[in-house]
Amino acid sequence: MKVFLVLAHPESQSLNGSLATYAAKVLEDAGHEVKVSDLYAMKFKAVVDGDDFQEYNEQEKMKWADVLILHFPLWWYGMPAILKGWVDRVYAGGFAYWVGEYTPTHQSDRFGEGNMAGKRAMCMVTVGGKAENYSARGIAGPIDDLLWPINHGILYYPGYDVLPPFVTFDTFPGHVPPERWEKICADMKERLLTLDTTEPIAYRKQNFGDYTMPGLELKPGLEQPGETGFAIHTQKAPPANTAA
Structure with missing residues (x-):
């Protein structure tokens, strides 16, 4: 596989930097091709302006890769600003x-x-x-909810199959x-060596009947009893038949 890893941490010797280096080595040792964009080391320009709106080199890496990995610390309930700027550009x-x-x-x-359909991605x-x-019940809120804007709104939005985050x-x-x-x-090695077999998060597709058109609201009755919030946009496996 071809794997594109995007690292967003200012210190190369930090835990994040060390884990990203380890991840690249694990993948290369397993025979995969790896490209790494260390955004701080690159002095990546995160601000969008009229003269430099798109980052074409990074787009080429995304087109090249079968798997995109976003590697970052959770800062103030989200990704570092430089990584958000990477997404913007x-x-x-x-x-x-x-x-x-x-x-x-069909609404886009x-x-x-x-x-990006047919490719995989994870955080x-x-x-x-x-x-x-x-x-x-934690004071900070469920980690899956905090990562929802990234997993669903950034990775799933352009078509990636989104793997559960590590x-x-x-x-x-x-x-x-x-x-x-x-x-x-x-634990990280186990996840990296199963990138091609790990089941992606079962997000509901926009244009395949689960949502109203043009309002894009989930149709009534598709959620589980009592289910609310982000969880209703994830398909659940039907309960096992336990009848004798």
């Missing part, structure tokens, strides 16, 4: 997605369709707080003891 109408033709049953090529994220802080919690102040480092690396 690399994603563009006609490239990362295609608006396409509007019909009564996005959310499961688009120019690798470090989080300072403990996993309990980001659980369903999240490393309890990383403050940015280093971990050797035994924990070994465990993180072992």
Whole structure:
């Protein structure tokens, strides 16, 4: 496979930088081709302006890759500003997605369709707080909800099959003891070596009957009983038949 890894952390010797270096080595040792964009090392221009709206070199890497990995620390409940700027300049109408033709049953090529359809993507994220802080009842909110704008709104929007994120919690102040480092690396290696077989998040596609047209609201009755929020936009497997 061809893997494009985008790193957003200012310190190359940080936990993020070290994990990104390790990830690239694991993939290369397994025979995959890897390209890395270290945005801070590149001094990536994150601000969109009229003279330099699109970043064509990064677009070429996206076209080249079978898998896109966004590797970043969770800062203030989101990605670092330089990575958001990368999205602003690399994603563009006609490239990362295609608006396409509007019909009564088809409202543009996005959310499961688009120019990245058939490719895979995932987030690798470090989080300072403990996993309990980001659980369903945690004070910071569920990590899946916090990553929803990225997984669904940035990766799924242009058509990527989005893999569950690899999240490393309890990383403050940015280093971990050797035994924990070994465990993180072992878990990361397992995820990296199954990029082609891991089941993607089952987001609902926009143009395949689950949403009203043109309002794009989920049709009644498709969610699970009592289900609300972002979760209603993810398909659930039907319950197993336990009848004798």
